[in-house]
Amino acid sequence: MCFDHPATYARMGLEMTLTAPLAAGIDIGGGSAKIGLVSSAGTMVEQFQVKIPPSQNGTEILLAFLSQLKAKLAAHTEGRLSGLGIGVPGYVDQDHTTTFKSNVPAIDDLDIRGLAETELDCPVFIENDAIFAAVGEQALGSGKGVSRFLMITLGTGLGTGFVEDGVPILTGNGAMGDAGHLIVDPSLEHGCRQGCFGCVESVASGEALNRRIEEVLAADRAGHLPDIVSSGSRPTVRDLIAGVRAGDPACVRIMDETSHWLAMWITGLTHMFAPQMIAFGGGWSAAGQGYVDEIATKSRHMGLPYYFEDLQFVQAELGNSAGIMGAAITALRQTKEMENGTVLSG
Numbered sequence: 030m031c032f033d034h035p036a037t038y039a040r041m042g043l044e045m046t047l048t049a050p051l052a053a054g055i056d057i058g059g060g061s062a063k064i065g066l067v068s069s070a071g072t073m074v075e076q077f078q079v080k081i082p083p084s085q086n087g088t089e090i091l092l093a094f095l096s097q098l099k100a101k102l103a104a105h106t107e108g109r110l111s112g113l114g115i116g117v118p119g120y121v122d123q124d125h126t127t128t129f130k131s132n133v134p135a136i137d138d139l140d141i142r143g144l145a146e147t148e149l150d151c152p153v154f155i156e157n158d159a160i161f162a163a164v165g166e167q168a169l170g171s172g173k174g175v176s177r178f179l180m181i182t183l184g185t186g187l188g189t190g191f192v193e194d195g196v197p198i199l200t201g202n203g204a205m206g207d208a209g210h211l212i213v214d215p216s217l218e219h220g221c222r223q224g225c226f227g228c229v230e231s232v233a234s235g236e237a238l239n240r241r242i243e244e245v246l247a248a249d250r251a252g253h254l255p256d257i258v259s260s261g262s263r264p265t266v267r268d269l270i271a272g273v274r275a276g277d278p279a280c281v282r283i284m285d286e287t288s289h290w291l292a293m294w295i296t297g298l299t300h301m302f303a304p305q306m307i308a309f310g311g312g313w314s315a316a317g318q319g320y321v322d323e324i325a326t327k328s329r330h331m332g333l334p335y336y337f338e339d340l341q342f343v344q345a346e347l348g349n350s351a352g353i354m355g356a357a358i359t360a361l362r363q364t365k366e367m368e369n370g371t372v373l374s375g
């Protein structure tokens with residue numbers, strides 16, 4: 030297939046030199062980078078994590094990742110790669126060379142692609158991390174064989190990526206715009222960390238759940254969450270989810286209200302993108318398939334029936350490897366190194 034994308038990827042001069050069978054993916058997060066070596070058949074050969082150094086110098090930070098990658102590579106492919114994908118936690122510029130307004134400000138506006146291509150002597154492809162997660166999950170996880178695939182990442186924020194026939198759809202800022210900031214709450218009571226009011230992140234993200242936990246602790250002296258404080262810990266979103274399983278009324282109420290907000294948002298996204306599958310990943314997708322089903326039931330109730338007739342709501346399968354896989358697969362697809370067409374065709 031052809032990766033029908035901004036001009037970024039037409040880098041034929043570099044492709045001419047490629048013979049190495051491995052590609053690599055780097056998924057840069059808030060505190061660390063997850064890095065993996067992926068075979069041309071789409072299997073993870075090696076995966077490791079590098080903490081982001083406490084430097085304010087973006088070049089130093091990127092070189093810390095690249096030097097570790099080169100050290101691992103030496104054992105596999107005589108130090109050579111067919112291509113590298115780098116997922117960044119922020120916007121991506123038009124030429125896919127850098128990121129801006131990211132969760133790791135030190136790397137903002139750095140020529141990431143230029144630096145990485147010089148260090149590794151292979152083509153480098155940069156995308157937003159949620160987009161790469163969607164690409165990976167579609168190709169090798171829950172979305173195998175699905176032509177219209179929507180990935181939702183339930184984390185501190187709410188990530189989205191839509192993949193059509195193996196190609197990610199980008200609507201703005203090198204991502205799916207800011208789909209996590211569609212406005213759903215008419216009260217506009219809460220602002221999100223990015224600065225808008227009433228968006229779905231303001232009421233239904235990991236950040237919003239932490240606010241709800243604090244509200245419960247301020248109001249209630251008994252219950253699952255106050256009991257955790259009594260035992261000397263601070264409750265987390267995972268404790269909130271455990272509270273639902275234990276039948277705690279406050280926890281059940283919060284997660285029920287959250288599923289309502291998520292369903293409003295996802296119904297809107299469904300009407301816009303007409304996915305055949307929606308997969309939920311990220312830290313608090315640990316709430317499980319039962320919670321995904323709850324969101325699905327509410328969405329079906331709200332939405333246009335036609336869009337939901339064959340729509341599947343599932344849990345993502347690749348966990349925190351999805352972003353690495355999507356990055357590496359993109360590099361493989363772009364450098365035409367796949368051994369067969371199964372992954373290439375999405």
Ligand SMILES: [Zn+2]
Pocket residue numbers: 209210220221222223224225226228229230231
């Ligand atoms: Zn917002």
